[in-house]
Amino acid sequence: MNKTLITVREYAQLEVAISVKLESLDKAFITEADFKVLCQLEQDRADESQSFLCINGIKKLKVQNYIGIIETPNAIIEVLPKITEKEELEQSRKILKKMLACYLDLPERVANETDLEQYHYPLHEWLMKLFLEKLTILLKKGIRSDYERVEEEQSFLRGQFNIPARMRQPLGRQHIFPIRHDIYSLNRPENRLLKTAVEEICKLTNNSENWRLSHEYRLLMQDIPRSQNYKDDFKQWRDGRLVSYYQDIKVICEIVLSKLTPITTHGTYRGISFLFPMEKLFEKYVAIQIRKQLEPDAILHEQMNGEYLCHYKEDQNRFGLEPDLLIENNGKKLILDTKWKRLDKGKDSISQADVYQMFAYSHKFACDVVLVYPQCEKFTESLAFQFFDGRKLSAVPFNLADEHTISESVQKLISLFPPF
Structure with a gap:
């Protein structure tokens, strides 16, 4: 049975209906069977603090800030990041x-701007194509033997x-020789894993x-x-x-073999499932982009x-600090803390808890601190604050649109480093 692909984005609502249907990137309809599978999966992950759904009414679910693919009996749900209010x-x-290419440390060519233009497939098909x-x-x-x-x-x-x-052989088998020998074979851990994938x-x-x-491969x-x-074979790679x-x-x-996915399906129904926390994706991506442009003597700790x-x-x-x-x-x-949050009201959207956290960092490490947020329509310019002890707190937008804007965002961050 061909399943319906529905593409939504973070914080989209999923409602139970007779059939699977997409209304917009912020709302989709799923069947009763799909709803039960998602609820079971969410319950299984509750003890591991990896909640990617929340109940949002009777037979309604709301997607949290996990992105990726989750398969249900009647649908394949692709969850994308919410970058802008527009449905792009x-x-x-x-x-x-x-961002995934950086997070997963894929080859540089995969993360290339022009190369990505060729991939108009859903996320799981893109990974399989890679x-x-x-x-x-x-x-x-x-392939090696x-x-x-x-x-x-x-x-x-x-x-x-x-x-x-030979000593354990019965008398009736004395004409048969037990032997050991080596054969040159394709049967090695790497090849077994590739065949399985x-x-x-x-x-x-x-x-x-x-x-x-x-099917060709x-x-x-076939031999x-x-x-x-999987676990043992990857250890022997x-x-x-x-x-x-x-x-x-x-x-x-x-x-592909579902060994690096933060969330995998459990229970009676098993399907494709790989979901990644956007906070970790954003943090890793910003770190990689900064490291590319840092001076040779500078050190970036993660x-x-x-x-x-x-x-x-x-x-x-x-009360550890991290x-x-x-x-x-x-x-x-200079301390930078990434926050995957949309500042829709500029400085008034900054959480008081985030400011308290940054004050603790500033006081303990004796330096200026920076909050890094994704750039959105109402947050395009940096904000500058000053603690009463004189140290500075900056809130900086990070533009993810293309290579040029990403480079500009990194330069903006590096420029906040104290002068010598």
Whole structure:
């Protein structure tokens, strides 16, 4: 059965109806069966603090700030980031793919502006297409074989005579020789995982080109067995010089096999499911863009920890501080904290809790601090504040539109670094 693809964005509402239908990027209708699957999935994740849905009325759900793909019995729901109030589907999808390419450490070409223009597929089809493209390159270079130890019984000697097995043989089998020998085989962990990923794509894709390539490659790899244990095989994935060209495909292979997804489906129904928290995506993307333009002597720390607000009794530290980004250069410091929030009312939208948090960072690390928000229609210019101790707090918009505006946003952030 072909499932309906519905594309919504963060904070969209999902309502129960007779059939699956999309009204806008902010509202869609799902069936009763889909509703139950989503509720079960949300309940399963409640204990892990990864809530991506909330109840918003009788038989109504509201998407939270997780983006990605979730499959239900009758629909494939694609959740995109909410960048602007306008419903710009392709722009949101392109920005998301660019951020994911950085977050997943995909090759630089994948994150290229002109390259992304070619991908007008939903997110899951895009990732499967990336996998098949990398597999095409790998197959042209040649998949690696490895020596595999085989223990068997034959009527002739070959390799090493297995004496312990010979001693356990019954009298009626003395004419058969237990032997050990090595064969040069394609059966190695990397190839098993690639074969399994290809077979998964054969089942999941609805794109004609992805379907054609995946079935073609499944035939080419028919002599390679499936992976029976993803976790163990990924642990055995080698990084040596002879298999260095396998590295580009590893991350995408893990996604296709659902091993890197923060949320996966549970219970009786299992389908495609990969959802990523937008706060983490935004934080990682900003960090990568800043690192590209930093001076050689400057150091960018991510998720700094080890500092606390208070001591309790005998040197027991309490209330840990963990700023997102800390730039250091010749003793000078600047703290940046990314917030995936829309400042629709300018300075009046800044949370008081965020300001308190930044004051704690400023006081503890003795430096100026910066709040980084995504740029939106009503927040296009930086805001400057000053704490009563003289240190500065800035709120800066980060424009995700294209390479030029991203570069300008990074320069704006770096310019806040204290002068020498």
